[in-house]
Amino acid sequence: MTVIVITGGSRxxxxxxxxxxxSRGCHVVICGRDETSVTAAAEQSGALGVPADVTSRADVRRLWDTATERFGRVDHWINNAGIALAPRLLHDIPEDDVRRLVDVNLVGAINGCAVAVERMLDQGGGFVWNMVGFGSNGRVSRGMAPYGSTKRALAYLHDTLTLEAKGTPVRIGLLSPGLVVTELVAGNDLRSDLRGRRQQVYYEVLSDPLDVVAPWLATRVLSATRNGTRAERLTGPKACGRLATALLRGRLHPALRAT
Known part of the structure; x- marks a missing residue:
């Protein structure tokens, strides 16, 4: 059975x-910083839960060791752990908040890649994935400077590791879920004073529910074979198609009709 490790898998x-x-018959291992939430998520999903902080490489190594001790190997390692802040101008964000965001989103992914690539070389192969988000394609928005910077950096990390993995049995992949309806989008983004009505409607038209996006991503992960694979759900042409369809159906807010 395929063995999957997902960092930040408790929510x-x-x-x-x-x-x-x-649901596809895989063995799944998830981690999170809070033991209580990880245990609850593991029971809910049928996964093996491991308390771990991705900003600690020792914790990440322990996560790998726990997974392989239980299941023998890791076929796919997904660096998903990440945090976000409510959109604010950069000078209004406390230094500690910025540091924590960069540590989790970027340092955590680097730790995961370093450990997973090293161990997969030892075991004879595997796939390492990084989850990107807003900013990874260079798009900018007010209030998103720290978060977007980390996701842009992950896109560079993907390209570099793809180059480094060439000629080895390790494969590198990138997951881009698009706009997903989670507590993050509903709580931090749509209610931000920095976002005008136009940006809010973009989210309303382009976002997808989690129970649609997660199976789509899982299918792409399990079918991937090529080093450098990019599984991108909401590309530019797809976004334009959705906006055009919403306009034709009369569902597009007037604030967007002139764009």
């Missing part, structure tokens, strides 16, 4: 992925 997209992989 949001990570938990949705755990359910999706488990």
């Amino acid at each position: 949001g997209i990570g938990l949705g992925l755990a359910h999706a992989f488990a």
